Amino acid sequence: MLVHPKDEMRQLAARNKSRILFHRAKAVFPDGTTRVTVERDPFPIYIQGGEGAHLLDVDGNRFLDLNNNFTTLIHGHAFAPVCDAVSKLLHSGTCFANPTEHEIALAELLTARIPAMERVRFVNSGTEAVMFAIKAARAFTGRHAIARIEGAYHGAYDWAEVGQNLVPGAEGWEPSAVAAPAYRGAPPSLAEEVHLLRFNDVNGLDERLGASRDRIACIVIDPMPSRAGLMHPEPTFIEALCKIARKYGILIISDEVLNLRQSYAGASARYGLTPDLITAGKIIGGGFPIGAIGGREEVMRVFGADHAKPLLPQGGTFSANPVSMVAGRVAMEAMTQEAFNRLEEMGDRLRSGLKAIIARYDADFSVTGAASLFRIHPKRRAPIEFRDAYQGACEAAVMRGLSSHFLEMGILLPMGAAACLSTAMVDSDIDLILEAFDAFLALEVRS
Known part of the structure; x- marks a missing residue:
């Protein structure tokens, strides 16, 4: 999925303070960051704070967080x-x-x-x-x-x-x-x-x-x-x-x-x-x-x-x-047994919903994961080992496009890593994720 130049300019303008901070960071860090896992497209999103299932960046943008510091924050932010x-x-x-x-x-x-x-x-x-x-x-x-x-x-x-x-x-x-x-x-x-x-x-x-x-x-x-x-x-x-x-x-x-x-x-x-x-x-x-x-x-x-x-x-x-x-x-x-059960129920609903959308579009995607974890693959068959999950250049580009699309819809979806739910999430958050994926596949089909 290609990003229109005007859309790209609008995205950059919406994250201008992050761009400025990254310029400062490059003067003190070897590549502008302190973790190789920090995503940049073309620069990282700098965070002002978090509350529950959402993050607020330094430019005032609000995101549903499916990263939760690489699955750490099972209760979301500022529990x-x-x-x-x-x-x-x-x-x-x-x-x-x-x-x-x-x-x-x-x-x-x-x-x-x-x-x-x-x-x-x-x-x-x-x-x-x-x-x-x-x-x-x-x-x-x-x-x-x-x-x-x-x-x-x-x-x-x-x-x-x-x-x-x-x-x-x-x-x-x-x-x-x-x-x-x-x-x-x-x-x-x-x-x-x-x-x-x-x-x-x-x-x-x-x-x-x-x-x-x-x-x-x-x-x-x-x-x-x-x-x-x-x-x-x-x-x-x-x-x-x-x-x-x-x-x-x-x-x-x-x-x-x-x-x-x-x-x-x-x-x-x-x-x-x-x-x-x-x-x-x-x-x-x-x-x-x-x-x-x-x-x-x-x-x-x-x-x-x-x-x-x-x-x-x-x-x-x-x-x-x-x-x-x-x-x-x-x-x-x-994290009582009831809390784990609720997370699993949300995870099951999300994974089932994603698979149903894939089937409806007959798209070359699949979903893996369990409990509060999920991962979307640009593969028609769900992988059973690393070799199946390995992404070539074209597949990696598709996943970058998916993450960019989710970002435009106010969702932080990690690239090349497990996405996760938190106890702070509610049913409407699951609905938003499914809506974003449906919209992405609709664009893929038309392109």
């Missing part, structure tokens, strides 16, 4: 119970070298809800959580290599990054992808220590894991890989993964930094995955920085220092800081 609790806490201090009762309260909540979390440690981000989970698996097994799913995102730890940016070759995909470091200058040895698996590929599991079974400490898996396509895990794949991992003494790490929002007990419980370790973040911080590593008590003992130096020392100046602990506890307490 009153969190704001009140944090405001009260600030008068007694923000961080200490000593522990506080607040970290115990959040840990008690998480271990009571999530079957895989018998014990837990807090860190400051999802990246840290995955990093320390991998280290814990190494410390427990004495092995150094890992396995992970093609195309999935697990943060910025060197080993976790390998295989997240695969692209097909000139003749298409290789049957088994060759692992490669994610950035220039990374040690080439990383490729020898990371083994790539294809999501939902039952037949390839035993072959790939068995060949290096004495070297692999863990399998890192997002039960519904978000950046890789937000695909449903096949029950046979989950069953085979658990069986083969147990056979070879390989630990399973369920990365639920994003997908913990799939149910009251998380994503692994939803899909029948039985991990040894689980990572969490985003929604458990109530809008503040957080990460958590949980798991079987036996495995989590690698962090313990009851009698001697721990097998795996883990610290962090802001780990378990009171602000994140209090905000997280309050946010999670509000």
Whole structure:
């Protein structure tokens, strides 16, 4: 879908203050931003504030937010119970070298809800959580290599990054992808220590894991890989993964930094995955920085220092800081089973509505996701693995056009990432999303 030059000029004028701020930012940041995930078309939208399901930018434009800081804000913006609790806490201090009762309260909540979390440690981000989970698996097994799913995102730890940016070759995909470091200058040895698996590929599991079974400490898996396509895990794949991992003494790490929002007990419980370790973040911080590593008590003992130096020392100046602990506890307490049920009902209605619109236009689109998450693909068949979800240049251009169209209708739809709902949303918000998608496909058909 092409944007008319007059429409483009009008869009730029409506975001003039954002344009000016981006000009300032380029003088102090390497590319004008501090996160590679910040979208720009041609510059970022700078935010003045948020309330509930909506954002207000510096130019006064109001948007329905389907990003929610990459699925973090499950209650939307400025959730009153969190704001009140944090405001009260600030008068007694923000961080200490000593522990506080607040970290115990959040840990008690998480271990009571999530079957895989018998014990837990807090860190400051999802990246840290995955990093320390991998280290814990190494410390427990004495092995150094890992396995992970093609195309999935697990943060910025060197080993976790390998295989997240695969692209097909000139003749298409290789049957088994060759692992490669994610950035220039990374040690080439990383490729020898990371083994790539294809999501939902039952037949390839035993072959790939068995060949290096004495070297692999863990399998890192997002039960519904978000950046890789937000695909449903096949029950046979989950069953085979658990069986083969147990056979070879390989630990399973369920990365639920994003997908913990799939149910009251998380994503692994939803899909029948039985991990040894689980990572969490985003929604458990109530809008503040957080990460958590949980798991079987036996495995989590690698962090313990009851009698001697721990097998795996883990610290962090802001780990378990009171602000994140209090905000997280309050946010999670509000996520009752009823709250999860309501989000799922809205998500089901939205995904069903999107699919019905696609069918009505007989369009080359599909929808994936579950619970409060969804993703639209410029593919006639819904992907079942990363290779299916990979977008070529033409498909990526279509999705940029979709995001631009949504923006014109007052909706922030993330490009190349999972979109999400929040408890602050109402039925009319779902109606607006469906209306925007219907209008987009109508324009596609005419063009």
